[in-house]
Amino acid sequence: MSNYAIGDIQGCFEELRELLKIVSFDKERDQLWLCGDLVNRGLSSLECLLYLYSIRNSCNIVLGNHDLHLMAVHEVGRKIGENDTFNDVLSYKHVDKLIGWLKTLPFHISKKIDTKQGEVEYFMTHAGIPPFWSKDDLIRKSEELSKNLSGKESSIFLRTIFGNVPTHPEECNSPEDNLRLNINFLTRMRFLEQNGSLNMDYKGKIEGAPKYLRPWFEGKQKIMKENTHILFGHWAALDGITNKLRITALDTGCSWGRRLTAMRLEDQQIFSCDKLK
Ligand SMILES: [Mn+2]
Structure with missing residues (x-):
């Protein structure tokens, strides 16, 4: 048995099938x-969702x-x-079933895996984990989001979560502010300012970033223990490179014409399939 962590599929169904064959x-x-962003940008969002x-x-x-x-x-x-390229999903006759399923999916996964280097505790989220969150913070905040998304108030939640503010826990003035900030940390984060504030303006490469910004994975991570490994997607411009041994970027920009990448968690071997068309 093997575990394969795969980057942002974004509707690239042919490449997913090819990678699974490889x-x-x-x-x-x-x-x-799967680190999320299953749909959009690519040509086959519906096929991806149906298959998964x-x-x-x-x-x-x-x-x-x-x-x-x-x-x-x-x-x-x-x-x-x-x-947006997910009209195929929206017009599918059983779209409610697919959306209902998506609403049950979590914002983080953590699991211990036996690897060649002994037991490793893998954490996966879409965009990353703020460096000042402990494992307890991650679980508590991520489960709070899931409870809101899958519960009775889910449409209120879906109206609440979009927006770029607040950018820092100290700016939160309501429960909704907290939900929006935490969902942005988990699904949209790239760069943080020195004080830990989210910066949503710059999405490019690290080399060209303004001096006051640093990638969320630079510096000390509260969640990191000796056998911790973080997996994330979302940031295609990294092209899979973090220069950190135990923090792996999985999004290698398949929907931008590059490739879809998988890492086997047992030995950290990387496999990839180039964009097919
Ligand atoms: Mn994303």
Whole structure:
């Protein structure tokens, strides 16, 4: 049995199938870890969701910002953008079933895996983990978001979570502010300012970043123990490179014409499939 962590699929169904062929994925034996943004940008969001739903018992999936955007467009009429490519999902006759399933997916996964270097505790979220969060913080905040998303008040939640403020815990004046900040940390974070504030303006490469910004994974991470390994997606411009041994960036920009990447968690071997068309 192997565990394969795969980067942002974003509707790139052909490449997903090809990558699973490359690693000889067997749904009866292996487990997939998917870091979210299953849909949008690529050509085949619906096919991706249908396939992943059909093998959902072999999948560990966390939600990304594009998945949340799709849910909000469907459920509360959030405006669809001109670059959005998930109309196939919206017009699918059983769309409610798929959205209902997405709403049950978590914002983080943590699991201990036996690897060649002994037991490793893997954590996966879509965008990363703020350096000042402990494991307890991650679990508590992520479960609070899930409870809101899958509960009776889910449409209120989907109307609340979009926006770029607040950017720091000290700026939160209401429970809604806390939810929005935490969902942005987990699904949209790239750079932080010196005081830990989220910066949503700069999305480019680290080399060209303004001096007062640093990637969330630079410096000491409260959650990191000797055998901790963090997996995340979302940040295609990194092209898989963090220069950290135990923090792995999985998004290698398949929907931007580059490649879809998987890491086998047992030995950290990387596999990839180039964008096919
Ligand atoms: Mn994303």
